[in-house]
Amino acid sequence: VQLQASGGGLVQAGGSLRLSCAASGLIFNRYTMSWFRQAPGKEREFVAVIAGNGRSTIKYAESVKGRFTISRDNAKNTVSLQMNNLKPEDTAVYYCAGDRNVIVGLMATSKEYDYWGQGTQVTVSS
Numbered sequence: 643v644q645l646q647a648s649g650g651g652l653v654q655a656g657g658s659l660r661l662s663c664a665a666s667g668l669i670f671n672r673y674t675m676s677w678f679r680q681a682p683g684k685e686r687e688f689v690a691v692i693a694g695n696g697r698s699t700i701k702y703a704e705s706v707k708g709r710f711t712i713s714r715d716n717a718k719n720t721v722s723l724q725m726n727n728l729k730p731e732d733t734a735v736y737y738c739a740g741d742r743n744v745i746v747g748l749m750a751t752s753k754e755y756d757y758w759g760q761g762t763q764v765t766v767s768s
Contacts, residue, residue: 645738647761648663650765651765655768663675663677670719672694675692675714679737688703688750689702689703692714711724721738732764736761741755
């Protein structure tokens, strides 16, 4: 299984970015896919998750609700994160993660995911 994240960059506060994660080597529609982020000196934190296996579950961290939207395209084996109204505190390395066997109640827990992308840097200037 390989996950390849892209789309990061430098943007001013209030701007937008769209991250993408391309997956290969797996039956994508069976996998729960998520985004986490890690800022310098901080622990990795949950951002958003979208369930697999036809389930409709989508969850967001409180800090990004109403600004970020996660989506998936099972035909293209991709998961995306549309980030609007970005804030300086959104600055971090963003990672996509996936796993086939994630319990609904633990979707925001990084240890539940076996497969991780390499990360893409998002920098928001004030």
